[in-house]
Structure formats: structure tokens, C-alpha cells
Amino acid sequence: MSVAKLAEFGTRHIARGVGRLVPEVIESGSGSYVTMVGGRKYLDFTVGIGVANLGHCHPAVTKAAQAQVGKLVHGQINIAFQKPYLELVESLLPMMPHKSLDTFFFWNSGAEAVEAAVKLARHATKKQNIIVMQGSYHGRTFGTMAMTRSKTVYGQNFGPLMPGVFSVDFPYCSQCAISSASNGKYGFENCCNDPILKLELLLKRETAPSDTAAIFIEPVLGEGGYVPPPADYLRRVREICDKHNILMVIDEVQSGFGRTGKMFAIEHWGVRPDIMTMAKGIANGFPLSAIVSRKELMDTQPPGSMGGTYAGNAVSCAAGVAVAKAFKDEKILENVNARGAELKAMLEGIWKDPKTSHMIKDIRGLGLMLAAEFTPGKSYASKVQAKCMEKGMLVLTTSIYDTLRFIPALNITPEDMAKGCQIIKEAIEEIAA
Numbered sequence: 001m002s003v004a005k006l007a008e009f010g011t012r013h014i015a016r017g018v019g020r021l022v023p024e025v026i027e028s029g030s031g032s033y034v035t036m037v038g039g040r041k042y043l044d045f046t047v048g049i050g051v052a053n054l055g056h057c058h059p060a061v062t063k064a065a066q067a068q069v070g071k072l073v074h075g076q077i078n079i080a081f082q083k084p085y086l087e088l089v090e091s092l093l094p095m096m097p098h099k100s101l102d103t104f105f106f107w108n109s110g111a112e113a114v115e116a117a118v119k120l121a122r123h124a125t126k127k128q129n130i131i132v133m134q135g136s137y138h139g140r141t142f143g144t145m146a147m148t149r150s151k152t153v154y155g156q157n158f159g160p161l162m163p164g165v166f167s168v169d170f171p172y173c174s175q176c177a178i179s180s181a182s183n184g185k186y187g188f189e190n191c192c193n194d195p196i197l198k199l200e201l202l203l204k205r206e207t208a209p210s211d212t213a214a215i216f217i218e219p220v221l222g223e224g225g226y227v228p229p230p231a232d233y234l235r236r237v238r239e240i241c242d243k244h245n246i247l248m249v250i251d252e253v254q255s256g257f258g259r260t261g262k263m264f265a266i267e268h269w270g271v272r273p274d275i276m277t278m279a280k281g282i283a284n285g286f287p288l289s290a291i292v293s294r295k296e297l298m299d300t301q302p303p304g305s306m307g308g309t310y311a312g313n314a315v316s317c318a319a320g321v322a323v324a325k326a327f328k329d330e331k332i333l334e335n336v337n338a339r340g341a342e343l344k345a346m347l348e349g350i351w352k353d354p355k356t357s358h359m360i361k362d363i364r365g366l367g368l369m370l371a372a373e374f375t376p377g378k379s380y381a382s383k384v385q386a387k388c389m390e391k392g393m394l395v396l397t398t399s400i401y402d403t404l405r406f407i408p409a410l411n412i413t414p415e416d417m418a419k420g421c422q423i424i425k426e427a428i429e430e431i432a433a
């Protein structure tokens, strides 16, 4: 079948609700590149939406998965432990952002991990309500649809959704006139929109602390716009949680596993989560997610209340062990910080350049979780995205504001980063012209 026929077949027989960036068919992926049926090759700055963080088909991960397929594919964790599952726990333990995080539960997807965290928080506290951030994305299952506040499309016409979910503003400072005027040097204390005050008011007006089990936060807002919070924000949320006996759940599904230049984004602020969710980069593309918490909290749930047929699949766990080893062997975090600095410098250069500065509203992000927000009203993000694609590069938009996000492989080479920077720069300049 020709590429056009394959795409037509897919459009006919695959649910329309699955959106798609390009009407093409991916044949293979290697490192920072994907090759389409028909031979077109793209430099991939999406890596499966921040999943194949070590590049497509990382050799050591592939080898570990292949070896495991020959030994055991499905053991079922409700029947017995399985070796790769335990080895993965052993690999993850020293990587955790706080030593209290010592007890794991593995699931398949990010949304399931978030729901597992909701179950744990409700069960452990015997409280029902949860608080989420405006702009947050936690998934598309019934529970997580209620928690996702990045775009209405995820929940519209699917209600009623899970009750007991309240939301509060996340400090998205580039949207605030006062902080924009300070050109990036914002602090929420000066913000007309103080998010800590808003959280305190929410706990007074709508969901009393005695009804509130947990606050769920992405340490860097992901689908909502790649927004890191101001310096002291997460520590202040921790204080509120401690004061009111509310659990702090950090959703690291997108920001975890090196994406921001530290193993987990929460390490940038030194704050202790009560529960942390992980997925995406954990197994470089094999379906796997996890929650971690402290033992006395996790063990409030009785045997049998957690689990699922495919939870913690043996092949995915073996891939996860290889991912953890690659982080140790291949100086991944050093590369994230070096390449991230190059990409950010290029984007900031475009922001300063009189030819293009009028197009940019904000450049932000940490490590290789970077975003360019464009001046509103001109659909610049999708225009630049299309130009990048013409030039052989895949990039993604994010958030309801006109924003492009850049999430290349964490081990991208300096040459491929230089090539990516050149394409983005040219694309923006051509749109400006």
C-alpha cells in the first residue's frame, strides 16, 4: 500500500478521537530520528511526547527487553514476585528524590498511576477531596479527566466525572501583567494573582482541610505550557500540606527521568513529596508507570486492593532496569544540561533579535523541557511547527496559549542539537519575514 493509502486506511478505521500530528506512518526510530514509510526522515524533538527519552530503540534497552522476552513475558504480579520487577525497585530506590520514598507500585500508564495515587491518598487519609492545578494534565481516564484542567476537549461531553476535585491557579507568571513587565524576573510574592493566597482561600471557601486528602501538582506544568513555578512556590505548598495534614502528590510523569536536568524535577526545589507518580521515560517506550510513597502510607491499603492484569509487566520492568543503568553509564544528565543550555540560548537569542522579538512572549523551561510562547492572536506556534516539519523536524505545541515545546532525546548529540536549533531558528525567521 502507498503511504497515502495507508494513511487513508488509518483515518477510516482508527477512532477520530485519537488526534494526529502528521498523516504519515512511522516505520522505524533510531536515536533522535524517526523514518516514515516511504523513506522521509525526521529529526524528532517530540520523542513520543517525552517517552523515548534515551532515543528511539536505545541499544541497551532493546537488548534487555529482547532477553526478557525469551525468559518471561507475563508473570502476573498478583501471583508471585518477578525478578525484573524487584530489580527495577532496586534500581529506582537510590534515584528517589527523598529517602522516605521507599515503597513502589507499578502500573501501565501515567493516568493509571495518578489514579492509584488518588486511591492511596483517599484511603490513607480517609478524606475524599483532592486539589489540582489549573492548566494541569493528569490523563484521560475517568478519574484523571476530572483532574485534567489544561483543555476542555479532554472532559467535554463525557461527564459526570469523578466528584471531589477542586482546582486552583498554578503560578503561570508570563500570563500576569506585573511579572511580564519584569521580563522573566518574576516572584509570585509580587504577583497580583498570588497562587498561595488562592490555595489558602480555596481551603477556607470550598474544600476544608478536614475533607481534603491531597494536592496534586506537576512540578513543571507539562501539557499546560511547560511552566516551571517560581522559586519558593512548591516549598510553600508543602508547608500548607504539613499544616493541614494534606498529602502532597507530585506528578513526575512528564518531568521525571532526567527531562529537566535532574533525575526528578522536584529536586530543583528540594521539596519532599508524600507520593510521586512516574511513567513515560521510566522504560523508554515500554508501557510502565509507578507510584512511590513511604511504607507506612502505602501499606494502609489491604492486599488485593491494588494490581491489574498487566501491572508491572516483566518486559517493561527489564527495560526500566536498563534505563536506570543507562543514566549511570552514559552521563545523561550532563548532556541534558549542556544541550538544554544550547537550545535555550538559541531561543533567547531569537527573543532578543529585533527581527523576531515581536513574535515571542516568553522563553522558559528547565533542562530539555523547554518552551517558546508566542505573542497571541497570530497562530505562530502552528505556523512554526509546520515550517519545522517541511524542514524535516517534528515539534509539538502545548497549552491553550500559543506555545511550542521542545522535548528532544536526553542523549541528543551536539551535532543534532545544532541542526535542530538551526531549523527552529530558520522556521521562526521565515515566519517573521
Ligand code: PMP
Pocket: 109, 110, 111, 112, 114, 137, 138, 139, 140, 218, 222, 223, 251, 252, 253, 254, 255, 279, 280
Ligand atoms: N501526568 C502527566 C504530567 C502527563 O504529562 C501525562 C501524559 N501526558 C499523564 C499524567 C498521563 O499519562 P498517560 O498518557 O500515560 O496516561
